[in-house]
Amino acid sequence: MDHYQPPLADISFALKHVVGYPDIAALPGFEHADLGTVVELLEQCGDFMSVAVAPTNRQGDIQGSQLQPDGTVVTPNGFKEVYRQYVEAGWGSVPLPEEYGGGGFPRTVGVVIQELMTSANMAFSLCPLLTQGAIEALVHYGDDALKKRYLPKMVTGEWTGTMNLTEPQAGSDVGALTTRAVKNEDGSYAITGQKIFITYGDHDMAEQIVHLVLARTPGAPEGTRGISCFIVPKFLVNDDGSLGRRNTVETLSLEHKMGIHASPTCVLSYEDATGYLVGEENRGMRIMFVMMNSARLGVGVQGLAVAERAYQQSLAYAQDRRQGLATGATNPSSAIIDFPDVRRMLMTQHAHIAALRYLMLLDATYVDRSTNDPDPAVRARADEIAGILTPICKSFGTDLGNELTSLALQIHGGMGFIEETGAAQHLRDIRIAAIYEGTNGIQAADLVGRKLGVRGGASMLEFLADMREIEFELTNAGAEFATIRKELSRQFDALEEATRWMLATGQADPDGVLSGSTPYLRMWGLCAGAWMLARAALAAPATGDAALADSQLVLARFHAEQLLPQCASLLGAATAGSRDLFALDADQLAGAARRVRS
The missing domain is CATH 2.40.110.20 (Butyryl-CoA Dehydrogenase, subunit A; domain 2)
Structure with a gap:
C-alpha cells in the first residue's frame, strides 16, 4: 500500500527517445544538465521519494493536518521531518534560477521531479508546487x-x-x-x-x-x-x-x-x-497568469502521477488476487490478471499513463525552448505550442487521473471500496485536480477562446499539420504499424473538421463554440496522446532493446485501436452548438426530472 516504484526506465526512455531532451540540454544555459547527469540525478530523486516521502502518504491521509x-x-506525523530532508537535499531548487541559489536545470527536469514527488505523496507535493508558482511570479515581476x-x-x-x-x-x-x-x-x-x-x-x-x-x-x-x-x-x-x-x-x-x-x-x-x-x-491578472500557467502544467502532472501510483497498486493486486478460473487454467484458482476484462483495465491505465507522460514532458520542452532558445522565432513558436498544450495537459491529464484511479479501484473489486486497501485514497485525492487552478471547463474555454484564435487559427492548424507528418513515417515503418496509421489518420480528420468548425463558428456564435469546448479539448488530448505513443513506438527499435520496442508498439496499437476511436465519436458533441443546452429553462429541467421519477 505504501510501496512506490519510480518508473525511471520509462522516464529515461521518454527523455532520450521521445521528447528530444538532448536538444533541450544543448540550449544556452542548460549545458550542465546533459542527459547523463539528469538520469543520475533522477535516480537519486526517485530513491528519496520512494524511501522518504511515499511512506507518509497513507498516514497523512488518515491523520490529516490539524x-x-x-x-x-x-x-501529520513525519511531514515536518521529511520536508526538512527535502530542503536539505535541494530537490525543490533543481529547476529554479541559479541567480537565487537554484540548480538552473530545465523545466522538463522539474516536471519529472514533480511527477516522482506527487506519486509518492500528492498532499505533500502541493506545498512545493505552490511555492514554485510564487517564485516564478516574483522572478518575472518583483x-x-x-x-x-x-x-x-x-x-x-x-x-x-x-x-x-x-x-x-x-x-x-x-x-x-x-x-x-x-x-x-x-x-x-x-x-x-x-x-x-x-x-x-x-x-x-x-x-x-x-x-x-x-x-x-x-x-x-x-x-x-x-x-x-x-x-x-x-x-x-x-x-x-x-x-x-x-x-x-x-x-x-x-x-x-x-x-x-x-x-x-x-x-x-x-x-x-x-x-x-x-x-x-x-497588473495583478498578468502576474496571476504567470503563477497559474506554471501551476496548470503541474496539476496536469498530478493526474499522471496519482494514476501511476494507483496503477502500480492495482497491477500488484491483480497478480496476487486469486479468484475463479480463467480460460485454459489448470490451477484451483486463477490470478485475476488472467481475465480479459482485468487486462483491458490494466492496459487502459498503462497506455493512457504512457501517453500522458509523453505529453507533459513535451509541453515542458516547449516551455524550455520558449525561454532559452537563441532564435526569437523559435522562442515565439514554442510559446504558442506550450500555450496550446498547457490547457490540454491540465484538463485531459486530470480527467484521466480521475478515470484511471477509478479503474484501479475497480480492479480491486469490493476491496477497493474499503479504505484499508488504500485504493480509494488515490481516487479521493486526485478528484480535486479537475477543479482547482482553473476548472477543466475553464481550460476548455481557454483553448477555444484564446489559443484557437492565435494568428487567426493558423497556430493550431500548423500544430495539427506537424502532428500529421507522422502518418508518412508510419506508412514506411512496416505492416505492424498499419492500423496505428489508419486510425490516427481517421481521428486527425475528425479533429481537423472540429477545429475548422470552431474557427468558422466562433465570432458569430461564441456560446456554440463554448458549448462544444470540453469534448473538443478531449479530442485534442486523445489525438495528441496517440501521436506521442506512435512517436515512441517508432523510436523504440533504435534502442536495441527488442522487449522495449515490442511493448511500445503494443501500447501504441492498443491505444489507437481501442481508446483513440473515442475522438471521432466526440465530433458531434464538439460541433452541436448551444441549442439544446439552453432549450430548457430551470423549471423545465426540474419538471423533466419529476416526470421521469413518476
Missing part, C-alpha cells in the same frame, strides 16, 4: 528589493509560498474579489479581506510563508482590470533578513475535504496586514 487552538496548523529579500530562501524551500486568489463570493470569477489594499506612508500596503481554498496557507514545515495576494486598491477599475498583486509574509522580514513580528494574517479554519487530507486548505483573514506591491498597480 488547526490548533492558538490558530497554528500542524501537519523588484530587486523583493527578489533579494524573499527569493533565496523560497528557492531553497526554507520559506514556502502560496497563491491567494479565491474569495467566498467570487469563486473562479477573480474580478469579483473585494480584498482591499490601502497604501501606507512608508510605501507598503494595508491588506484587508478574506481568502478561501489557500493550499498550505499555514503549516509547521517552514518558518516563513510568503503569501501572494490579489487585492484591489482604492479607486481601481472594476473587474479584472483593477486587480493588483501583493506579497504578504506570515512574518515581517527585518532589514538584516531575520524574521520580525507576526503579520496580521489569521487562519480561521481548515476545509474538511474529500481527499488530500494532509494538505491544509485554509480560510485566511487579513486585517490591515502589511503587504508589498509586486509589479505595478492594476
